[in-house]
Amino acid sequence: MKIYYYTFGCKVNQYETEHIRERFEQEGHETVRDIAPADVCVINSCTVTEQADQKCLQMLRRIRKTSPRAVTVLAGCFPQAFREKAEGLMECDIIVGTENKGSIPELTDRFMKTGERIICISEHTKGEKIDSMTNKCSGEKTRSYIKIQDGCDCYCTYCIIPYARGHVRSKPLNDVISEAEQNISAGHKELILTGINLCFYGKDLPERPTLTDLIESICSLKGEFRVRLGSIEPEMILEDDIKRLAALDKLCPHFHLSLQSGSDSILKSMNRRYDSAEYSALCKSLRSYFPNCAITTDIMVGFPGEDDKAFEESLLFAEETAFADAHIFPYSKRAGTKANDMPKQVPQHIKHERAKRMSEVCVKTRAAYLSQCVGKVFEVLFERETESEWHNGHAPNYVVVKVRRDDPKETWRRQIRKVRVTSSDGEFCYGEIVQEQI
Incomplete structure (x- = not known):
């Protein structure tokens, strides 16, 4: 079958969509970039705002209009937080919450056989375990996400996420390390740790590892790579953690x-x-x-x-x-x-x-x-080229650095090179190579 994916929202959603895609491809199905040829369309939803819900509804209608015979799957935070509203959307053949995304290939197969609409939303409970999602990331991407944590218990007064994502739960440290090793072996040069509330990592695990413990463990792995943190909550970072993190050469500042x-x-x-x-x-x-x-x-x-x-x-x-x-x-x-x-x-x-x-x-x-x-030298990880003009990459501080592309056929993807920044236009930095590939 041909499968089309559309992801709304955060980096965690992107990670989970990638897991779904890998599951389908393991069963021999093909990923397509357009709706029209798709046999199955998977929407991974966000529900942070009501505007996010509206965008999701617009996409559902677009799918039904463009490919009316396609099996349509609505997954994620929207149906989890607003189940009754989601169940009323007859454009959806399969509706899945935040905890059952990994089962989408099996649910699709069941729908294909029975034709009966499927609702698969599990209520979040205290003490539930994190899903077993992992990504092999065997493609050609330069940077890869690793989901280490899910859920939030903070209940900020503006935020629906605790109701959509449930309580804090963490991926066991050894499982994260195994996934990191797999990503490094696949050639990824930057590992981005992501979750709903990263700083709560490990608080639900028997060994009680901290986020700092995990980062130290990943940075100790062999290979040419670096580690970047996703969004973190200010109240959870202590000076002792900062001091330990500052000793890690592979951690992006x-x-x-x-x-x-x-x-x-x-x-x-x-x-x-x-x-x-x-x-x-x-x-x-x-x-x-x-x-x-x-x-x-x-x-x-x-x-x-x-x-x-x-x-x-x-x-x-x-x-x-x-x-x-x-x-x-x-x-x-x-x-x-x-x-x-x-x-x-x-x-x-x-x-x-x-x-x-x-x-x-x-x-x-x-x-x-x-x-x-300007004037500083950074180890820039190059990711793509812009037309024939520039090599584009990120410095460790996440600043986008552009270097003039002399040969339009040459690519620096997945290469880390030392670059001296020579100028900035307020949006990007521009530089020149000071040393060959390291």
Whole structure:
């Protein structure tokens, strides 16, 4: 059969879609990039916002219109969090929650034989084990994701994810190491550790390994590769952890610390577990142990109760923290969360104006960070070429570096080369090779 996949949302979803794809291909089925020729269409959904739900519904309708005879599978966070709504979508032949994605090939086979609609959504329970998903990653990708953890017990007032993903659960350390070794053997040069709340890794395992323990174990493996962390929660990183991590040559000096707001009153209303002073101290500590590291973040504007004073506090904090990059987004109401029913909802036009102002500040701090890279030498992992002009890659700090491509037929994919950054345009860095392939 020909299988089409479409993934919404986070890196965890991307990892899980890759697992589903590998399962289908192991059974001899073919992946296709277009809907029209597909016999089966798999949608891996996100439900962080109501807009995410709408995009999913639009994709379902597009599939039905383009390939009406295709078996349509809706999987993931949307049906898990809003089961009744998902079951009412007659465009779906198979509906799967967040815990049964690995069984999609078998469920598809059953549907093909019986023609009976399938609903496979398991309720999350305390103490449940993480799914057994692993990815062989035998393709030609340069970077690969390793899912090490699932679930979240924080219950931020704006967030539906604990209801969609369940409680914290971790992949056993030895299983992660085995998957990392497989990725390294397959030629991947960067391993990206991903999960719903990485810093809770190991808290449910009998041996109680920490995220730092895991990173040290992976970095001790042999091979030419580096390790990058996904998004981490600020309150979970201690100075002892930072000191241990700083000793690891293979760990990328890039830390995505989700801020959400620089106003203490808003952080408290969000049920975040830190204040602005604690966040600022963490950034100072990271920069002390990792000179010139990149600290990136997410910032929400227009949360219920955010008045002009609170927004200005957040704006000033972002400017003073000098993020290397930031994802700015206006608060969006999400049914099923506490914030959905909070008073003092901020009007839409004010949210968009604040998002614009916050973006302007973070564009300036990003440009300033990139300018600091000029003159420095980085080991750049090259991933692709842009037409015939540039070799493109990421430095360890996640800055995109471009090097002029003299031979349009030459590719540097999966190669790590030393590059001296010669200029920046505020969005990318440009450089020149200072040493042949290392």
